[in-house]
Amino acid sequence: FVKNFQEHPQSILLTDSIRPVLQQLHPNGQYCIGQDSGIYWRLTDPPERGAEAPDWFYVPNV
DSSP states (O other): OOSSTTHHHHHHHHHHHHHHHHHHHOTTOOEEEESSOOEEOSOOSSGGGGEEOOSOEEEEOO
16 A cells, blocks of 8 residues: 555665675575565554555565
8 A cells, every 4th residue: 555656666765775885795685575465564454454564674684
């Protein structure tokens, strides 16, 4: 669910800008960048109440 038509271009700009730094920090490629994806952090009913969907996120060592 896009709240702002600039979200996707901003996420691409952020990813493209930080990727060289992340490649130096993680030469084995063990990191993940996500955009507009649900992160479930607790069990709820309905499940959507236990999720966050940040515009952009980075997870190291995965």
